[in-house]
Amino acid sequence: MATFPEREPVEDIGLDETIKKLTPERIEKTILKVLNEESAARLKVYVNTCVHCGLCSNACHFYNSHDGDVKYAPVSKVKDTLWEMIRKKGRVDGEFIRKASRIAFTECNVCRRCSMYCPFGIDLAYLILTVRRICHLLGVVPQYLQDTVNSHAATLNQMWVKPDEWIDTLQWQEEEQLDEVVGARIPLDREGAEIMYSVIGPEPKFLPQLIGHMDQIMTVAGMSWTVPSLDGWDNSNMAMYSGDFEIMARVERKHYDKALELKVKKIVMGECGHAFRGAAYDGPKWLGWLRPPVPLIHAVEFYYDLIHSGRLKIVKKYEEPITLQDPCNIVRGKGLGNKLRYIMNATCSDFRDVEPRFEHNYCCCAGGGVINCGPPWKTTRVNGNRVKAEQFRATEAKVIVTPCHNCHSGIEDIVSNYKLDMHVKFFCEILVECIEIPESLKV
Amino acid sequence: MDLYEIVRGPLAWAALLLFVLGTAYRIVSMLIEARRDKVVYPYLSLKYGLRSLMHWLIPFGSVNMRKRPVMTVVSFAFHICLLVTPVFLLAHIILWDESWGLQWWSLPEAVTDVMSVLVVGACAFFLIRRIVAPEVQNVTFLSDYVLLAVVVLPFLTGFLAYHQLGPYRPMLILHILAGEIMLVAIPFSRLSHMFFFFFTRAYMGSEFGKVRNARDW
Ligand code: HEM
Ligand code: SF4
Ligand code: SF4
Numbered sequence: 001m002a003t004f005p006e007r008e009p010v011e012d013i014g015l016d017e018t019i020k021k022l023t024p025e026r027i028e029k030t031i032l033k034v035l036n037e038e039s040a041a042r043l044k045v046y047v048n049t050c051v052h053c054g055l056c057s058n059a060c061h062f063y064n065s066h067d068g069d070v071k072y073a074p075v076s077k078v079k080d081t082l083w084e085m086i087r088k089k090g091r092v093d094g095e096f097i098r099k100a101s102r103i104a105f106t107e108c109n110v111c112r113r114c115s116m117y118c119p120f121g122i123d124l125a126y127l128i129l130t131v132r133r134i135c136h137l138l139g140v141v142p143q144y145l146q147d148t149v150n151s152h153a154a155t156l157n158q159m160w161v162k163p164d165e166w167i168d169t170l171q172w173q174e175e176e177q178l179d180e181v182v183g184a185r186i187p188l189d190r191e192g193a194e195i196m197y198s199v200i201g202p203e204p205k206f207l208p209q210l211i212g213h214m215d216q217i218m219t220v221a222g223m224s225w226t227v228p229s230l231d232g233w234d235n236s237n238m239a240m241y242s243g244d245f246e247i248m249a250r251v252e253r254k255h256y257d258k259a260l261e262l263k264v265k266k267i268v269m270g271e272c273g274h275a276f277r278g279a280a281y282d283g284p285k286w287l288g289w290l291r292p293p294v295p296l297i298h299a300v301e302f303y304y305d306l307i308h309s310g311r312l313k314i315v316k317k318y319e320e321p322i323t324l325q326d327p328c329n330i331v332r333g334k335g336l337g338n339k340l341r342y343i344m345n346a347t348c349s350d351f352r353d354v355e356p357r358f359e360h361n362y363c364c365c366a367g368g369g370v371i372n373c374g375p376p377w378k379t380t381r382v383n384g385n386r387v388k389a390e391q392f393r394a395t396e397a398k399v400i401v402t403p404c405h406n407c408h409s410g411i412e413d414i415v416s417n418y419k420l421d422m423h424v425k426f427f428c429e430i431l432v433e434c435i436e437i438p439e440s441l442k443v
Numbered sequence: 444m445d446l447y448e449i450v451r452g453p454l455a456w457a458a459l460l461l462f463v464l465g466t467a468y469r470i471v472s473m474l475i476e477a478r479r480d481k482v483v484y485p486y487l488s489l490k491y492g493l494r495s496l497m498h499w500l501i502p503f504g505s506v507n508m509r510k511r512p513v514m515t516v517v518s519f520a521f522h523i524c525l526l527v528t529p530v531f532l533l534a535h536i537i538l539w540d541e542s543w544g545l546q547w548w549s550l551p552e553a554v555t556d557v558m559s560v561l562v563v564g565a566c567a568f569f570l571i572r573r574i575v576a577p578e579v580q581n582v583t584f585l586s587d588y589v590l591l592a593v594v595v596l597p598f599l600t601g602f603l604a605y606h607q608l609g610p611y612r613p614m615l616i617l618h619i620l621a622g623e624i625m626l627v628a629i630p631f632s633r634l635s636h637m638f639f640f641f642f643t644r645a646y647m648g649s650e651f652g653k654v655r656n657a658r659d660w
Contacts, residue, residue, distance in 0.1 A: 048639070285482055
């Protein structure tokens with residue numbers, strides 16, 4: 001029988017130090033609380049129905065990238081964490097919690113691809129999120145991820161961005177755009193605008209030009225839009241992934257409160273998948289809303305509407321061979337695969353699709369909070385997605401479009417590690433090169 | 444009463460009753476508990492639930508079934524034979540007729556004979572798969588072997604009894620007993636996937652289709 005290497009030790013004080021404070025009583029109480037009080041029929045039925053057939057294994061990029069290493073099969077990850085907690089009725093030790101936390105946070109992107117491979121449609125990602133919930137309640141969460149959650153708790157954004165920094169960034173981007181397009185203002189807090197635009201915390205911190213691009217797109221398309229100057233501008237939500245559902249709910253509530261306060265008709269959000277998931281599904285679910293109180297539209301859908309309706313005219317096509325990533329949370333999570341291909345074909349002359357694609361595309365291996373676990377876990381993440389590198393290499397494209405921040409950063413790491421000689425771009429970077437700027441708006 | 448009469452009489456009743464009541468209990472308690480899961484009922488959709496079930500009940504209707512053709516063929520042959528054989532077996536129908544005066548259409552005995560062999564063969568395949576495929580071995584417990592035995596025994600003993608291989612009467616008693624054990628095991632073990640399948644699949648189909656606008660096969 002095949003043997004597989006053990007996991008290499010990885011240091012992370014979020015796991016190594018926190019388990020020292022655990023007592024057997026606290027572990028048992030916490031596990032039983034989550035199993036018996038916080039979860040109900042789904043958890044029970046999923047655990048009782050799984051026939052241990054292993055048919056979900058080939059769904060997972062971790063498993064496929066490690067040449068069928070069984071410990072990365074979706075069901076194995078549930079076996080090594082949740083099943084064991086159930087079997088021992090919560091009587092597990094700190095060392096076990098450390099390992100469970102490692103598996104749940106760094107070896108599963110909760111991407112839900114495996115739900116499409118299990119014949120019973122068992123939601124393995126939900127089971128892994130239940131493990132994360134337990135780890136969170138025990139305080140055993142990778143340090144970097146916990147830090148982003150602390151930032152959400154203290155500042156309501158993910159990156160400790162201070163209010164003046166946020167406004168400064170917006171004004172800086174507005175100035176840049178005013179050099180390109182007449183009237184490219186970024187309207188702050190304009191009550192009654194049609195659209196509230198929200199972004200994720202890392203945009204003002206690391207990628208402010210993306211806000212500038214959206215400013216240009218909104219201005220050229222002539223949209224009525226606004227951006228909140230205070231809390232509620234950040235739509236990202238790492239608490240959703242750390243298992244801190246209370247903070248998750250606070251963040252989502254603030255985001256929607258802001259939209260209601262500004263009396264907008266809809267929220268358009270930047271190119272991010274996890275933020276879409278949090279705002280569209282996981283947040284509302286926890287808050288007991290069937291759907292968000294204000295309609296929420298992901299950037300891909302927004303671009304599609306603008307191009308399809310002719311509000312944006314494409315006058316030039318991007319010529320380099322180009323391919324794309326289907327972000328799980330908007331393709332498996334919202335079925336935007338066709339719209340994504342529509343906008344790609346509308347703006348690119350040499351679009352090369354990937355295989356597998358749409359719902360069956362592989363996760364980037366950065367999502368689900370895995371990239372937020374930080375540098376200690378980068379190797380896990382990059383080694384866990386060799387199949388992604390092979391998939392891109394086969395397209396022979398030069399550019400990869402990733403309409404999601406997690407995908408973007410994760411795939412950049414994959415490109416450099418597997419020496420792919422490709423560039424990773426957001427779709428808006430392509431779009432601003434291709435649209436017509438009407439004479440009246442030319443500077 | 445001798446042993447034969449016990450297994451045919453009171454034990455058969457007990458097994459049938461446990462199967463029906465156990466199944467009802469498992470389903471009803473699931474439906475009640477599902478109310479505590481905030482999302483289950485609001486997300487359910489008849490259309491998308493059925494769409495998903497269709498894809499997963501038709502051979503090769505899902506991507507993963509196409510990726511694993513051998514498993515798909517064996518699994519469908521196994522389940523169809525498993526469900527059809529006991530119901531349409533001539534000898535069983537004669538029993539129903541003797542006890543209750545109930546009759547229905549039966550399959551030729553040569554056919555049911557082959558179908559029993561297929562069930563036994565498929566179980567052998569599952570067993571080998573459990574031992575040699577690392578991803579299955581890794582999630583295999585003693586209970587998985589026990590369940591396979593519980594499923595294969597009624598068919599194996601039925602086949603042997605029909606062909607009068609080995610001592611007939613003890614074999615027959617063993618066969619009836621094995622069938623009763625399997626019946627009782629269905630609601631109280633992972634064999635409950637027989638009815639939970641329809642619920643888990645329909646829920647996932649609904650969540651993917653109605654809420655997320657995506658396919659789940
Ligand atoms: C309509 C009802 C049923 C459905 C839809 C169903 C579905 C499934 C599915 C999807 C699997 C996964 C593995 C595979 O594809 O083989 C499976 C496995 C299995 N089923 Fe069923 N099943 C049903 C009824 C039953 C019944 C009544 C039994 C026995 C009493 C049974 C015994 C088994 C066994 C033993 C396996 C496991 C094979 C292994 O060890 O890997 N099934 N079933
Ligand atoms: S990473 Fe995706 S496919 Fe792998 S186990 Fe997690 S949810 Fe399933
Ligand atoms: S495919 Fe489904 S039933 Fe089979 S082992 Fe995986 S989770 Fe369990």
